[in-house]
Amino acid sequence: MANNGIVPVKLSLTKGDFYTLWAPSWREHGAEWQAFLGAGDDLFVFHSPAELLVFLESDEKHDLQSHPKWGAFSARDALRAVPAEKEEFDLVGVPAFLADKPSSSNVKAVARCFRIARSLGDVAASTPIQVFFSSHSILGNAERGLEHFSGPAGMSEWTAIGRVVLVNWDSVIDELDDLVTVKEVDEDKIKDAEQRIEETKKINEEKQKAEEQKRKEEAEQVDPYDNTVWGIAGIDPIKISIDGRTVYTLRTYVQAKPVFLGKYGEIFTFNSSKALVRWLVEHDDHDLAKVSTWEDIMTVANAGELGVTVHQDNVYSFNGITRDIEKGPEQVDSNQLLRAYELLADAADWAGDDSLNSFFLANPRMQDYISYLTGYTNNAGYTPTPPFNEHAEAWQQLEDMLTKRFSKF
Structure with missing residues (x-):
């Protein structure tokens, strides 16, 4: 995943949905790195974007503060704790995606879930997860997109990936459940964080509507003759x-x-x-x-x-x-x-x-x-x-x- 910044993510695991930060990949001093919000061996997750925001606004130290883009990320508004739809990963739902016929949406979902699961395993140095991905190179073909799984041969490969997941994915999820640490935050501050997130959403929505209206008005002012x-x-x-x-x-x-x-x-x-x-x-x-x-x-x-x-x-x-x-x-x-x-x-x-x-x-x-x-x-x-x-x-x-x-x- 080509991303040199820090993004909020939603992870759907056995015990529910959790929120954290992911730095997918960056280079520093000639080496490539990736990281999640955490400290030492602990990978922090939270029950809601509001809890994640409360933590980010606290004085508690964590490893992402050494990320080269941390200053820019921490200066963003309250929505820095809210994942975009493409940053939501239904990890427990991977078998269901593979049980269905390949489509653009579920091929992308499987590829994205494999990507972040592998990243979690590498950052946490989880041997079971690393062995799972290194032992089944066919999993990497999900990144090739829907066209790769067209026709009888493609469908056969999609089924083969499904069999690998059917046998091994529960163990991967169990390992991910054990890797994350649900971080507690000051409960008195959660409601205020929720309100600020909602207010920021409304402001951004209004701003987006205004920009769309402006683009619409500008488009209407364009003379159709100019395109002949x-x-x-x-x-x-x-x-x-x-x-x-x-x-x-x-x-x-x-x-x-x-x-x-x-x-x-x-x-x-x-x-x-x-x-x-x-x-x-x-x-x-x-x-x-x-x-x-x-x-x-x-x-x-x-x-x-x-x-x-x-x-x-x-x-x-x-x-x-x-x-x-x-x-x-x-x-x-x-x-x-x-x-x-x-x-x-x-x-x-x-x-x-x-x-x-x-x-x-x-x-x-x-x-x-x-x-x-x-x-x-x-x-x-x-x-x-x-x-x-x-x-x-x-x-x-x-x-x-x-x-x-x-x-x-």
Whole structure:
């Protein structure tokens, strides 16, 4: 058992359940050691975790105080006297485990009981226990797990271990009964120790619930899109609704610069997401093919497993903007306008042409208008005044500039 610390354990013996401490294995000065709570030839056990805690808080000396991890262990809370479920050893129940068919749980239980029984025998220098384990090497196979006992040969070996235990285990238990010393403690302090153990359990349970709730909330905040092939590759499908039609394409950013699915300033667009995927499988002459993660997308596409997931942040609607501009600023959805303008700017930036700047030089009132509604640039002192038909016409020109970049529309 790989454990360099000290753990509380529960031992089920003939006269009932007992509690003590076990230091499974540690190395010191080049030698390997193991130990149990005790002093000299005595191995101390207690009727309850509370009694064990009372002893640990007393001034009585014991051998584990020389353990290199004792300081850290003794600084722990009251639960340092309470065994975890995996540290509970039903030693008298070993024959019953072996009488049943091998399963994950009872194979592990047998292996763990053999392990601690052998450790008890070695620490106490018990010849009967040491001879039992050294004379029956087949017992060590319990450590190999359930798979070792699968099939007819495995079942036969499980039965053989059962026969060894059936003949010899009572003697091992008798020896363990004689090895332990039930230690008495101050009875007046037991109730207080029980209360502190229960209080610490409740505090830890509440803390665990709070941590689980926090993990749950954090998990809920994780966007499912981030786990798609698109989110992992950082290449996004985008959906554009404009002039009564809807098209799909792809976009990413490389060093904060937009890159669209397209070439030479033409954005390759498709009237459905399925058409987009079909095209991708057959074509690779486009700017996105140069992106380092593009192969991740194509691996899934070539396997016939690529679906198009469009994140809400990548849905752009131009519908109704021209009409609303003509009605007046109060009718315009500034968020919709801003997102639409950002797509216009991305397309011009990727194409590397000066069309957008040239347009605003020729239509300065439109640039002021967009800045006023979206706050995209600082233009203090400007206020739109009617009529707004010129603004509407100018915005329609911007939309036309965008759709002219589309391969299909």
